[in-house]
Structures are given as C-alpha cells and as structure tokens.
Amino acid sequence: MTPAITLKELLIWNHESADFWKAHLDANPALLELPCSIDNSGVVQELVRHIWVAELRWAQCIAGLPMVPRADLPKGPLSTLFDMHEEFAKTFRALLDDPAHDWELVVTLPYEWLPTHLRNASRRKLAGHVLFHSQRHYAQLATHLRTAGFPSEFLGDFIFSSALA
Amino acid sequence: MTPAITLEELLAWNQESSDFWKAHLDANPALLELPCGIGGNAHVQAFVRHIWGAELVWSQILTGQPITDYDVWPDGPLDALFDLHIQAVRNFRSLLNNPTIGWDAMTVHYPWRKPDQPKPTPRKALAHILFHSQRHWAQLSTLVRAAGFPSGFLGDFLFSTALP
Numbered sequence: 315m316t317p318a319i320t321l322k323e324l325l326i327w328n329h330e331s332a333d334f335w336k337a338h339l340d341a342n343p344a345l346l347e348l349p350c351s352i353d354n355s356g357v358v359q360e361l362v363r364h365i366w367v368a369e370l371r372w373a374q375c376i377a378g379l380p381m382v383p384r385a386d387l388p389k390g391p392l393s394t395l396f397d398m399h400e401e402f403a404k405t406f407r408a409l410l411d412d413p414a415h416d417w418e419l420v421v422t423l424p425y426e427w428l429p430t431h432l433r434n435a436s437r438r439k440l441a442g443h444v445l446f447h448s449q450r451h452y453a454q455l456a457t458h459l460r461t462a463g464f465p466s467e468f469l470g471d472f473i474f475s476s477a478l479a
Numbered sequence: 480m481t482p483a484i485t486l487e488e489l490l491a492w493n494q495e496s497s498d499f500w501k502a503h504l505d506a507n508p509a510l511l512e513l514p515c516g517i518g519g520n521a522h523v524q525a526f527v528r529h530i531w532g533a534e535l536v537w538s539q540i541l542t543g544q545p546i547t548d549y550d551v552w553p554d555g556p557l558d559a560l561f562d563l564h565i566q567a568v569r570n571f572r573s574l575l576n577n578p579t580i581g582w583d584a585m586t587v588h589y590p591w592r593k594p595d596q597p598k599p600t601p602r603k604a605l606a607h608i609l610f611h612s613q614r615h616w617a618q619l620s621t622l623v624r625a626a627g628f629p630s631g632f633l634g635d636f637l638f639s640t641a642l643p
Contacts, residue, residue: 317575317582318483319606352621410482417482420643428637436643442484443637446613450634453614454621457517470614473607479585479600 319478321417321438322410324445326477328369329403331452331470335362336396338466346392348462352454359390365451366395369402372444375421376437377405406441417441484642486602489609490571491641493534496616496634500527501561503630511557513626517618524555530615531563537608538570540589541601571605 339345339362346359355361371381388394409415417438425433435443449470456468504510504527511524520526532552539546553559574580582602592598599607613634620632 315582316485316487317580317602317605318485319489319602320481320483322481324484351625431640432638434643435637438482438484439636439639439642441482442488442642443635446610446636449610450614450617453617457618457621461516471607472603472610473599478603479583479597 321406321441321445323475323477324442325403325406325410327472327475328445328448330475330477331449331468332366332396332399334468335452335455336392336399338468339392342464343392345459345464346390348459348464350455350458352451352458358455358458359392359395361451361455362392363387363389363395365448366398366402368447369444370398370405372440372447373402373405373409375423376440376444377409379405402444486605486609487575488639488641489606490568490575492636492639493609493612494568495639495641496613496632497531497561497564499632500616500619501557501564503632504557507628508557510623510628511555513623513628515619515622517615517622523619523622524557524560526615526619527557528552528554528560528563530612531560531567533611534567534608535563535570537589537604537611538567538574540587541574541604542570544570546590574601574605 339358346357346362348358350356350358350361352361353364355364367384367387370387371384374381387398415437418436420434420436421440423433423435452468452470456466456470459466504523511522511527513523515521515523515526517526518529520529532547532549535552536546552563580601583600585598585600587599587601587604589604616632616634620630620634623630
C-alpha cells in the first residue's frame with residue numbers, strides 16, 4: 315500500500331478549520347475589519363472571502379462545471395461567505411462519493427499567469443491544491459491576528475485534526 | 480481507488496519548498512536577521528531552525544531513533560540548519576521505503592503527548608510534520624513580504640511538480 319492521506323480526510327480537516335474560523339469571527343466580528351495585506355486583501359473579511367471563493371471555484375472546476383466569476387460572488391456578510399464554503403464542501407463530497415469521477419483526468423487551466431508546464435493538472439492535484447490553499451491561508455491568518463494583538467488559539471496543525479487516528 | 484495525495488508526493492512538495500527557502504535565504508542572508516514572532520522565534524533564522532528541527536525530531540520519532548534534543552540543534556549557520564532537513568528527509572525516505580511499516584497502527588509516541596491524547600498513526604504523524612513545514616513556509620512568505628522583501632515563493636500545491 316502506498317501510504318497516503320485521502321481527499322476525504324483532507325476535507326474533514328478543511329471543515330474543522332473553516333468551522334473554527336467561522337465561529338471565531340462570529341464571536342469577534344471586529345476582527346473582520348482589521349487591515350490585512352495577505353493576498354492584497356485589504357481587510358480580514360476579504361482574505362476570508364478569498365479562501366472560500368477559491369474553494370467554491372476550484373470545486374466547480376474539478377466538477378467540470380462553469381466557474382462563477384469572482385466578481386459575481388458575495389462580498390459579505392460572514393454567513394454568506396461561509397455559504398460558499400458549504401457549497402464547495404457539498405460539491406466536493408458528491409464528487410468523492412461518485413465512483414465514476416476520474417480524479418486522474420488532466421484539466422487544462424486557462425490561466426496565463428501559470429507557467430506553461432503547470433497549466434495541465436490532474437483533478438486530484440487540483441483537489442489537493444484547494445484543500446492546502448485554505449490551510450496555508452488559515453495559518454497566515456492566525457499569525458496575522460496574533461501579531462495584531464488578537465491571538466485566536468487556532469490549533470491548525472494536522473496532528474490536532476480528528477480526520478484520522 | 481480512494482482518491483488521495485500520497486506521502487511520497489507530500490515529501491516531494493516539502494523538498495521543493497525547503498529548496499526554495501534555502502536558496503532564497505542563501506541569496507538574501509539579511510532576511511535571517513529579520514524580527515519574527517511566529518512560534519515564539521525572535522528572528523527568521525530561529526524560525527527556520529524550528530521548521531527543520533521539527534522535521535528532524537519527527538523523523539527520528541517515526542523511525543525509532545533517539546531524539547536530537549532541541550538544545551543540541553545548531554543555531555546556525557543556514558547550511559547547518561538545512562542539514563537537519565536533509566537528515567529528516569533521509570529518515571522519511573527510509574520510512575517510506577520500509578514495507579513492514581503499519582501505517583494505520585496507532586503506535587507513534589511523542590514525548591510531549593498528553594495522557595488524554597491517543598497515539599497517532601505513522602500516516603498521520605508523517606503528514607502532520609510535512610504540513611507543519613508548509614504552513615510555516617506560508618507564514619514566512621507573508622512575514623518577509625510584510626517587511627518589504629517579497630520572496631516570490633510559489634508555495635501552493637498547484638505549483639508543485641510532485642504530481643501531474
């Protein structure tokens with residue numbers, strides 16, 4: 315057996331992190347207005363939007379659906395942004411439950427900013443990408459808030475996840 | 480087949496990120512002295528030491544070797560810190576090449592584990608330390624950019640050549 319972490323396990327970890335931040339930002343709404351330069355977002359709410367917009371759009375890409383243009387997606391409030399995460403998770407779970415879904419199928423990405431040799435990627439890679447993309451940004455967000463004087467107690471390391479033993 | 484990202488692929492991604500930062504910090508050594516509060520580390524060099532030292536310790540735990548104590552890790556220079564990573568990768572690779580490992584057995588004891596915490600499986604523990612580095616590299620990238628020194632780090636998995 316090739317040891318691996320399943321996409322299902324990574325999705326559970328993703329949920330745990332998203333749920334933490336939704337609850338934390340619900341309880342501390344002023345944090346959403348904090349300046350934030352990560353990914354040129356301007357404020358924390360925009361960074362959170364970026365994370366969940368990316369999830370939704372990549373899920374659509376992996377599912378072979380048209381990707382909703384970024385500008386057409388909601389800007390807030392938090393609960394509406396979280397809905398995008400929920401929709402991502404629903405789409406993603408449906409794909410994981412579909413035995414006919416070909417995860418090794420290579421998708422050509424229409425992004426000119428991507429180096430040519432990276433424009434063709436398997437759905438499996440794109441799935442890993444979007445799940446890790448969120449975790450990397452949550453790690454940055456935790457540091458950002460702590461530096462700004464508002465530690466979140468986020469336990470983002472995989473060892474703390476209940477996704478697997 | 481259950482879709483998954485293999486630990487081999489995660490290790491390849493890990494090496495790409497480490498190689499980037501080693502080269503970038505070699506080329507820009509002043510960055511090592513930048514103040515850094517992440518993980519209680521006073522400056523970037525100590526933070527990098529934390530990332531690669533943690534890799535070594537977890538690799539030793541996973542391969543049943545004595546743990547190199549935190550106090551024994553070199554403080555620098557960067558080459559000596561990178562050696563911690565190189566040693567860790569060697570251990571990770573020997574683990575991945577060992578066909579007798581029970582990847583799903585809850586057998587991994589780490590010294591700072593609390594009594595109420597179950598022992599993780601080797602599969603989880605190896606993924607943990609590989610993600611640990613990636614999460615910290617993402618933070619480092621933000622830190623140096625915020626300090627006025629964008630690194631050009633392409634840390635997303637999309638940019639990895641570990642898999643098609």
